[in-house]
Amino acid sequence: MSADKRNPVLVIGLGRFGSAVGATLERMGHEVLGADMDPQIVQDHADKLTQVVEADCTEMDTLRRLGVKEFPSAIVGIGSDIEASVLAVLALSDLGVPNIWAKATNDRHGRILERTGAHHVVFPEQKMGERVARLVNERLLDFIAFDGQFAIARLKAPEAIVGLPLVTSQCRQKFAVTVIGVKRVDEDFIHAIPDTIILPGDELVVSGRIDKIEGFAALQ
Template sequence: MARNPATSNRIAVLGLGRFGSSLALELMRQGWEVVAIDSSTSVVQNYADRLTHAAIANTTDEQALRQLGVHDFAHAVVGIGTDLEASILTTSLLADLGVPNIWAKAINRQHASILQRVGAHHVVLPEHEMGERVAHLSPGTSSTSSSSRTTTPSSRPAPPRRRSTKPWPTPPCAPSTASR
């Protein structure tokens, strides 16, 4: 199905949790037309006046997605993270509907692998990726200038790691070596 180039600045965001809502609001600030879909009435009502369109729907229902016109979008983001089944089924439906650019949020690498297999073109692991970014900003690895708010490499080396001569304690559920 041919998509209208005039609608290329439209995006469907499915799931309005922390990730999906932050993404949708930022895309609005950047001038995108955002259609957001979530199953929670209260969540949709909370964002209805700040987004182009907000709809209450089950994102795993193909008929609901068709009625909302999601199949006509060139871009979609699945922001569902905690409900793995809904995340995977929604991503699969978007692929079946022929959405050409599907981004999906994963909560771990296995989830990411499944999302790619069912049709996601791009998968993000926000907590993992943010952890890596913060590691680059951690004390001893960089410094932030209060006047410019830019991050630059630190001129002082990281403190040396203290090495312990004590072995790691055995977890309480682990079998003891004395009984072997």
Template sequence: MSADRRKPVMVIGLGRFGSAVAGTLERMGHEVLGIDVDPEHVREHKDILTQVVEADSTEISTLRQLGGADFETAVVAIGTNLEASLLTVLALVDMGLPNIWAKANTDRHGRILERTGAHHVVFPEKTMGERVAHIVNERLLDFIAFDGEFAIARLKVPKPIAGLSLIGSECRKRFDVTVVGVKRAGEDFIHAVADTIVFADDELVVSGRIRDIERFSAI
């Protein structure tokens, strides 16, 4: 998220996704106002977040009373209640918030959120599902997709390039992937340069198109 570190963030919906977002923002130094209709969720976060309130976020008057209009960034993490999700986004739009993030469970939900006025729509379950699918094949150790067809991945050094320098392996020329980092057992990741030699037990961090990363990992 591009929320300004110096400004507070409002997180609405403190289920698993919202709780993770809110807690991470707090650890990053943001002040976080958490809002949820479930009193149990509110109790769970009272010692974690800057402020947490039990309230109905679908009512614009309630959000105004909580100072919602003073925020620039809000995260609507309501996933299961479609009506509450949409009405909350609509209330935030009506208040003029310039940076509204919203969680969607389905493509249809996401399209409606966009039309309602959400500036950014995220699909955490879909994203995690894709990530797990790429890791399950056992060639990739970690995988993060972005922009649809591009990704950053962590993988074991493919056997054909073990013992070669990166320039000698011609990873970029032959496979259209860029090796950006190398990890050796017991050492920190190092930034990869052309004359970096990679060994069989190393791990690589590579970037490129998803199909090219998969092809590279399979050589």
């Protein structure tokens, strides 16, 4: 039996963010209770989530009726109505939900959510904007940032290391990045070892500080 089945998740607000999170959680095996105040949105999601209800989740009595204490995690996806977002987080916090995630539209909104009880605050528009900005650099193919400084990226192999084994190119010593793996056309991903020779057209998966990765990707 999937362990995820023992961890139902409440998703409040079924806009683009909330519905995407809810659908992904369903695919992962979670039971998802979606809640929204718009009856049309509730109807549209009736067959997409485990259960969907029309409810005002800024009210503690409503959350109690929904059995919120049975949910170890809740996600507040309300974005445009900041007051409703904050009130929903506050109500969840007062009811003792141990893992509260909330969407924020800006830094001020995020700080308020943290102070009212959100354990995790996400800025989807900001993060996507940063990611797109970095991917505009055509040598960076994919990019995941952690804690604002560290990242894992997929990029085209810089010409400066093509034809060399990794032990010779010394990426970690010279460029402060670690090559984790290599992907070649029509071949499976391989984990990088010191003897791995980088060929023209190779794509690399690397880790390191964001500024170091960007500098490495720009090498000619």
